[in-house]
Amino acid sequence: MTTSGKTASAAYLRTTVAPPERPPPLTSGPLAWLRENLLSSPLNVALTLAGLYIVYVLVPPAVRFLLVDAVWTGEDRNACLVSAAGQPVGACWAFVASRLRYFVYGAYPDGQLWRVNLVFALCAAGIVWLLWTRAPRKDLGAIFFFGLFPVAAVVLLYGWPAIGLPHVHTSLWGGVVVTLVVAFAGIVVSLPFGVLLALGRRSRLPLVRLVSVTFIEFWRGVPLITVLIMANTMLPLFLPGNMSPDKLLRPLVGVALFASAYMAEVVRGGLQAIPKGQFEGAASLGLNYWQTTRLVVLPQALRIVIPGIVNTFIGLFKDTSLVSIVGIFDLMRTIEVSLADPRWATPVTAASGYAFAAIFYFVCCFGMSRYSIAMEKRLATGHKRQETDR
């Protein structure tokens, strides 16, 4: 602020409006971005160059191995041997292609594959229903995906002779099917169960709190591998003699309970972020505990912890590969078994199989990650949190 005249005066009155102006050049736009983010200081320049060098070292060989030098077709190992192809050999996709049925379905009987495909289709339909922002009746979609679909999937996969679907024993299931079944069961069980445990841990009733804390701390304190081995070998010992739970069900329960404990702590973080005023506001209107929890607290708490929830889901999804150590034929296990096949014994077979697994897991996890970001953005539009609520 300037004042006219030689002596500074306390009085000032604006008589003209200062019009908005464009920012000075090179403070916005792509060039400014480059300068700001990549080349702003000597250290930054050095880091940029180092980054470019790492990209140069890693990316071209990966592209050459996975795409350029890859072998796409072939009947057996000869296709992927250096001598036969007459050039350095990359990934042996011919091996993956010839084993794809096993990787996806395991030993599921040939005539019944349509049942698995139908489950895949229902799953895809549910996901699209939930992901597509403008799809109608999202509430029905959620009920379908988390309520009807799991039941339908069990009936279809396991069979129900009464309606003409012969039993397919779980020991025949394998590959992607098992991976998805374990992951999906873990996700569908752990979210509601985790919410209940988190509420229990904050309960005013000492017994409820004690049970919740004990449960959470027990499962968090034990490695998943221990849980799986315990579920596999010790669970039958604890149960009455005539009860022998299904071999796939055992690790399924273990994974679900394990994930619930982690989910509970994630949700508890969200519950703690809800200001006391929200509870008081709800109480002053006469809402009871469950109404307050369901209508006021959880919608806000779960929204806050979406990143944590999805993080747990992603961890759970990858951890399903551990079930292979208790003899469950998930994707990793089917790949490892196939590697022993002498008809495909080449130097690149193992790398190709594991690359396939890596790509599969990455696509699934990256998809979940992107979905969570999209959902955060969608839920954040239209309103922000009250600034005065602390």
Add this chain to the structure above:
Amino acid sequence: MTSAAQQAGQSARHLGGAPVIRMIDVHKWYGEFHVLRDINLDVARGERIVICGPSGSGKSTLIRCINRLEEYQKGRIIVGDVELTNNIKRIDEVRREVGMVFQHFNLFPHLTILENCTLAPIWVRKIPKKEAEATAMRYLERVKIPEQAHKYPGQLSGGQQQRVAIARSLCMNPKIMLFDEPTSALDPEMVKEVLDTMVSLAMEGMTMLVVTHEMGFARQVADRVIFMDQGQIVEMNTPTEFFSNPQHERTKLFLGQILH
């Protein structure tokens, strides 16, 4: 009985009818700290009471005991025909009939203004959604913000949010309204719009207990002004007498500090 309590009884009788709130010898402790001491207060139907006092004097705690947001360890509080006990059903019964407006509004940020106003009528009073929305719109018009009905609380100014909070309470059709420093968190420019709403509510005969430092409001609408210090009711009088002729030394000091 203390003299304050006798005064309370007289005033309630003066207005006629049975008191709608009776606080009898209420004491409250936070651990060892004695926050409310010997509170005796009868509030008549339609009475407007302003409670003031230095911070930490227990005035908020006092009105929060009336809808049991705070527990008390000794004494009795009777609201309408219901005595507050540990029975949660009883407490919810009282809370349905007693509206409360908070310093920080406590609106639900994930719901629209309209949903904020209809949530409790729909779930607590079991009123059909259409009807609850019509009622809500009526009250939003009364607090002069019907056009904001489909926005979220975070998009409104502080004054607007507080008016929504008042409308939200009114949607439950309460018999008593408690105000816990409703204008303390507002920008100066927003105080008047909220006070105007409260004045018009008072003019319609709502029973109101208001914790505030807005002495102009106290002069304008209060039937009685209560001054609290150190967890006790120190002085209670009509606003005219209270402001022009305070008796207690502590009251004189307090008024000297806030009325420049």
